[in-house]
Amino acid sequence: MINMVMLVGRLVKDPEVVECESGKKVSRVTLAVNRKFKSNDGTYHTDFIDCVLWNNFAMNVNEYCSKGDLIGVRGRLQVENYEKEDGSKRKITDVIAESITFLSTMKNKDQVTELKAEG
DSSP: OOOOEEEEEEESSOOOOEEOTTSOEEEEEEEEEEEEEEOTTSOEEEEEEEEEEEHHHHHHHHHHOOTTOEEEEEEEEEEEEEEOTTSOEEEEEEEEEEEEEEEEOSTTTTOOEEEEOOO
16 A cells, blocks of 8 residues: 655745654644646635654754745655544644655755655
């Protein structure tokens, strides 16, 4: 079975890194990914896709990227089901990054870098 996602999009806001109780670092970013086709009214629509970056990915994106920067993310989908306090069931779908490519960054204009998952 294959679970693979490839995205190229712009960061919706500046990345922020949070340290978990375990000591691992995590960053949740949202990519704005334009669709390749126009809708009936002649406009392009954009999907906003949540991505989770762990440890070195989180730190590097935080250091080298900011809002509006274009990055590529290769990863896998992860679905979490949970129940709210009112009993309603919810589902969250995230892309867990396994590789990141900096395509255009304001902090790092002259360099294109690809980061691979560890281990």
